[in-house]
Amino acid sequence: MTDFSLKGKVALVTGASYGIGFALAKAFAEAGAAVVFNDINQELVDKGMAAYREAGIDAHGYVCDVTNEEQVGAFVEQVTKEVGHINILVNNAGIIKRIPMCEMTAAQFRQVIDIDLNGPFIMAKAVIPDMIEQGGGKIINICSMMSELGRETVSAYAAAKGGLKMLTRNIASEYGAYNIQCNGIGPGYIATPQTAPLRERQPDGSRHPFDQFIIAKTPAARWGEAEDLAGPAVFLASPASDFVNGHILYVDGGILAYIGKQPGGE
Numbered sequence: 010m011t012d013f014s015l016k017g018k019v020a021l022v023t024g025a026s027y028g029i030g031f032a033l034a035k036a037f038a039e040a041g042a043a044v045v046f047n048d049i050n051q052e053l054v055d056k057g058m059a060a061y062r063e064a065g066i067d068a069h070g071y072v073c074d075v076t077n078e079e080q081v082g083a084f085v086e087q088v089t090k091e092v093g094h095i096n097i098l099v100n101n102a103g104i105i106k107r108i109p110m111c112e113m114t115a116a117q118f119r120q121v122i123d124i125d126l127n128g129p130f131i132m133a134k135a136v137i138p139d140m141i142e143q144g145g146g147k148i149i150n151i152c153s154m155m156s157e158l159g160r161e162t163v164s165a166y167a168a169a170k171g172g173l174k175m176l177t178r179n180i181a182s183e184y185g186a187y188n189i190q191c192n193g194i195g196p197g198y199i200a201t202p203q204t205a206p207l208r209e210r211q212p213d214g215s216r217h218p219f220d221q222f223i224i225a226k227t228p229a230a231r232w233g234e235a236e237d238l239a240g241p242a243v244f245l246a247s248p249a250s251d252f253v254n255g256h257i258l259y260v261d262g263g264i265l266a267y268i269g270k271q272p273g274g275e
């Protein structure tokens with residue numbers, strides 16, 4: 010019987026007070042894992058704890074900035090002491106800045122790279138030694154359509170998510186021998202606070218042009234929901250994926266396979 014259970018595992022999801030991270034952590038709890046999450050400040054952690062309680066989940070929340078190596082070291086040590094050895098790490102925390110590249114400052118570019126690429130490096134580096142001690146582990150990096158495609162105004166984000174795809178493959182290559190599987194999930198366009206500006210109704214009540222664009226580019230003809238990512242994440246976090254390594258699993262409703270519906274087409 011293929012084992013999709015996470016019973017007895019400790020799963021750490023970064024930036025999981027809400028959005029995609031929250032949906033993944035909730036799914037992990039439903040599959041039997043103890044859930045740990047962090048966010049950037051106490052207010053967000055408290056908000057997340059209330060949401061997990063509301064969902065009947067006894068989560069463990071901590072304040073930690075994934076770009077701060079000292080904070081991350083202390084965070085991982087505290088979790089290991091208070092909750093247990095970390096068996097599953099999901100690098101979910103991330104930001105986006107939608108600015109035309111030539112108008113973006115180097116500081117803005119660096120901030121996106123720092124959170125979306127350096128953060129996953131720092132988190133993975135902090136958990137891998139104990140995973141090796143424990144005989145293995147699972148690392149899941151939340152990539153993006155922008156790990157494969159570019160578009161106007163998201164240069165820093167695409168550079169970070171493209172780098173995250175290759176960091177995923179390199180961790181798989183370097184630590185696969187220690188029974189650590191490192192894979193990515195590439196969500197399509199998901200309805201969360203991060204994409205809310207792309208879905209805002211226009212003053213005349215019509216759909217945002219980008220909203221219409223994504224509907225035309227997605228065979229499923231809809232935006233994804235964070236819950237659409239739960240099953241793929243449980244699969245990659247479970248023993249069922251022990252021979253899957255260095256793979257980016259795109260959960261995009263078919264965007265990457267589809268040229269897009271012609272304007273006014275059937």
Ligand code: NAP
Nearest residue numbers: 024028029049074075101102103153196198199201202203
């Ligand atoms: P979101 O709603 O903006 O949530 C991101 C979370 O990460 C927030 O709780 C955020 O806290 C936290 N965070 C930001 N910087 C952090 C830091 N330095 N340390 C710790 N936590 C930090 O985003 P989302 O839509 O759920 O996306 C989650 C992940 O999926 C991101 O990596 C994103 O790039 C990726 N993704 C999203 C989509 C999509 O369509 N939504 C598609 C593909 C990939 P704050 O609230 O303080 O910022």
Ligand code: GCO
Nearest residue numbers: 105153154155196197198204
């Ligand atoms: C954007 C969106 C995308 C999504 C996601 C797609 O501005 O194009 O925010 O980047 O967040 O990454 O997979």
